[in-house]
Amino acid sequence: MKKNNLVIASRESALAMWQARHIQQCLQVLYPNISITIQGMTTKGDQILSQSLSKIGGKGLFIKELEWALQAGTADIAVHSLKDVPMELPEGFVLAAITERANPFDAFVSQQYTHLSELPEGAIVGTSSLRREAQLRLHYPNLHIKPLRGNVQTRLSKLDKQEYAAIILAAAGLERLGLDHRIRSILPVEISIPAAGQGALAIEVASHRTDLLHLLQPLHHAVTAACVTAERTMAKFLGGSCQVPLAAYCVERSGTLELFGLVASVDGKTVLRASAQASMSDAEQLGLNVAQKLASLGARDLINEVLYGQ
Numbered sequence: 001m002k003k004n005n006l007v008i009a010s011r012e013s014a015l016a017m018w019q020a021r022h023i024q025q026c027l028q029v030l031y032p033n034i035s036i037t038i039q040g041m042t043t044k045g046d047q048i049l050s051q052s053l054s055k056i057g058g059k060g061l062f063i064k065e066l067e068w069a070l071q072a073g074t075a076d077i078a079v080h081s082l083k084d085v086p087m088e089l090p091e092g093f094v095l096a097a098i099t100e101r102a103n104p105f106d107a108f109v110s111q112q113y114t115h116l117s118e119l120p121e122g123a124i125v126g127t128s129s130l131r132r133e134a135q136l137r138l139h140y141p142n143l144h145i146k147p148l149r150g151n152v153q154t155r156l157s158k159l160d161k162q163e164y165a166a167i168i169l170a171a172a173g174l175e176r177l178g179l180d181h182r183i184r185s186i187l188p189v190e191i192s193i194p195a196a197g198q199g200a201l202a203i204e205v206a207s208h209r210t211d212l213l214h215l216l217q218p219l220h221h222a223v224t225a226a227c228v229t230a231e232r233t234m235a236k237f238l239g240g241s242c243q244v245p246l247a248a249y250c251v252e253r254s255g256t257l258e259l260f261g262l263v264a265s266v267d268g269k270t271v272l273r274a275s276a277q278a279s280m281s282d283a284e285q286l287g288l289n290v291a292q293k294l295a296s297l298g299a300r301d302l303i304n305e306v307l308y309g310q
């Protein structure tokens with residue numbers, strides 16, 4: 001941190017900038033004497049919108065440029081949606097804090113309809129997430145799933161142009177952007193298990209910046225961190241990325257964690273589920289446990305089939 005000035009690196013989408021400003025405000029309250037600025041930057045993932053994310057190489061594409069800034073020292077911290085952070089960070093970087101999770105669930109957004117169950121046969125539903133697609137196909141095999149990329153506003157404008165009868169977005173993103181009025185209903189966990197880390201923010205720093213670990217500590221939320229550790233450990237063990245339909249959601253009740261995991265084929269015809277409970281201190285073991293249960297049901301073969309064909 002040069003001259004008491006902390007620089008936050010962020011992608012430039014409205015959601016990313018909201019998230020960076022949120023962290024900026026939290027830190028500013030804690031440390032009124034530090035000047036905190038946000039440096040927006042474009043990532044490869046933001047530029048390549050034409051192809052599906054699952055084909056162009058996944059999550060790392062949205063954070064690499066921010067990591068270069070951390071490495072070069074032109075920025076001190078990077079704020080990410082945890083969902084977009086790869087299960088394994090490149091060497092030399094750590095997540096210094098995980099913030100309290102917002103709404104972790106997927107939202108149903110439509111002009112005409114209130115619930116997924118109201119959609120007529122063949123209705124076009126927009127999502128480019130294989131996780132959402134597989135779970136939609138499982139419960140509503142007669143819907144037509146059509147790819148939908150771009151930032152949240154772009155996706156909403158495509159819905160408004162009647163290209164889709166409905167679209168599925170993360171509730172947290174809509175709420176942060178003040179677009180919660182667009183949410184017609186929340187998809188319960190029985191219909192759509194969220195992505196690992198959905199709804200939580202992660203603050204990344206270069207590992208050698210031990211000065212920042214202490215500074216960021218007040219933003220760290222232990223319960224959220226335990227839950228997302230279970231989710232991300234499960235996904236990592238199974239080699240999960242956004243290139244396979246994999247879902248992981250962990251909830252904490254009175255000190256006990258419960259993790260729900262799912263691996264599916266994209267067509268939703270094969271769906272493997274497993275769950276388990278553990279104490280807060282055993283989050284990693286819980287993730288491994290559920291991953292092993294899924295593996296024993298054939299999750300590895302299913303994932304390889306999705307990734308490489310038969």
Ligand SMILES: NCc1[nH]cc(CCC(=O)O)c1CC(=O)O
Pocket residue numbers: 081082083084152168169170171172173197198199200201
């Ligand atoms: N994949 C993009 C992305 N990354 C994080 C969010 C939402 C916010 C969050 O999950 O924390 C979104 C949009 C969406 O999935 O609708």
